Amino acid sequence: MAADGPYSRRDGETIRLLPSGLEIVRRKKHEPIDQSGLSREEWARQTDKRNGSKFSEAWNLERLVDFIAVRVTGLGWRKGIAQEVTIPTHENVGWVKAKPVRAIKIVSDGRYVHAYPVEG
Amino acid sequence: MAEAIPLQLDPKAHLVEPPIVDFVYLDPTRRAYVVTFVPEDRVSGAETEVVVVPENSSDGRRIALQLGWLASLWNQVAPIERIVHSGGGDFEFQFKGAPSRSLSDLCPSPEATHDAYRFLQDIAMTAEVAFIQVQRAQQPVA
Numbered sequence: 001m002a003a004d005g006p007y008s009r010r011d012g013e014t015i016r017l018l019p020s021g022l023e024i025v026r027r028k029k030h031e032p033i034d035q036s037g038l039s040r041e042e043w044a045r046q047t048d049k050r051n052g053s054k055f056s057e058a059w060n061l062e063r064l065v066d067f068i069a070v071r072v073t074g075l076g077w078r079k080g081i082a083q084e085v086t087i088p089t090h091e092n093v094g095w096v097k098a099k100p101v102r103a104i105k106i107v108s109d110g111r112y113v114h115a116y117p118v119e120g
Numbered sequence: 121m122a123e124a125i126p127l128q129l130d131p132k133a134h135l136v137e138p139p140i141v142d143f144v145y146l147d148p149t150r151r152a153y154v155v156t157f158v159p160e161d162r163v164s165g166a167e168t169e170v171v172v173v174p175e176n177s178s179d180g181r182r183i184a185l186q187l188g189w190l191a192s193l194w195n196q197v198a199p200i201e202r203i204v205h206s207g208g209g210d211f212e213f214q215f216k217g218a219p220s221r222s223l224s225d226l227c228p229s230p231e232a233t234h235d236a237y238r239f240l241q242d243i244a245m246t247a248e249v250a251f252i253q254v255q256r257a258q259q260p261v262a
Contacts, residue, residue, distance in 0.1 A: 025143075049138065050138070050158065082172070110150070110154060111145075111154065118167065
C-alpha cells in the first residue's frame with residue numbers, strides 16, 4: 001500500500017477532493033471487519049447504527065472512493081447543499097444488523113461526502 | 121471508600137446510545153456548525169441525519185462551548201476542527217494545526233473520558249432537537 005494511499009488517512013480525513021469542491025472522507029466505522037468467530041447477535045451489534053453498517057471486503061477504499069466520485073459528479077452535486085442518494089446494486093455490498101444488503105447510500109453534508117451500505 | 125472503576129474504551133462496548141455525534145465541524149462558508157448525528161429510532165429510522173446550526177444562534181453557541189470544553193480535556197489551545205464517530209464508543213478528534221487524537225487511544229483519564237461523553241452527548245442532543253424543529257417547520261399546516 002502506498003504511503004499516500006487512502007488507508008494512510010485517519011478517520012474522517014479527506015481522501016479525494018472533487019472538482020466541485022466536495023471532499024470524500026474516510027469513515028472507518030463502515031469499513032469491512034472480520035466477522036469470523038462472532039455470534040450472529042454480536043455480528044448484528046457490530047453492524048447496527050451505533051457501530052455503523054459495514055461494507056464487504058470486495059468494497060475496499062479505492063473502489064468505494066471511485067464509486068462515490070463517479071456518482072456524485074454524475075449527479076452534479078455541489079458544495080453548500082446537503083444531499084443524499086441510495087443506489088441499488090446487483091451484489092451484496094455489506095451488512096446492516098447482520099443482514100446482507102444490496103444498496104449504497106451516499107451522503108453529502110454540503111462539504112464532506114461518504115457512503116455506507118443500506119437496505120435497498 | 122469506593123474504588124474508581126476504569127471506563128471500558130473498547131469500541132465494541134455499548135458506551136453511547138443515540139443520539140450520537142457522527143461528524144461535526146464549523147463550516148466557515150456557511151458560518152454554521154454542520155452536525156451529522158446518529159438519531160434515536162423514535163426520531164428517524166435512518167442511520168444518520170444532518171442538521172446545519174448557525175454559528176451565532178443559541179444552539180451554535182452551545183455547540184461552540186462544548187467543543188471548547190472537549191479541546192480543554194487535552195489541554196489543547198488549538199480548536200477542534202472535526203469530530204468523527206469511529207463506531208461504538210470511540211471518536212476521532214481533529215485539531216486545527218495539531219495532531220489528531222482518538223478517544224480510545226489517548227484520553228488523559230477516566231474522568232476526562234466521562235466528561236468527553238457528556239459533552240459529545242450534549243452536542244448530539246442539541247443537533248437532534250434542532251433537526252426535529254426543522255422537520256416540524258417543514259410539515260404543512262393542517
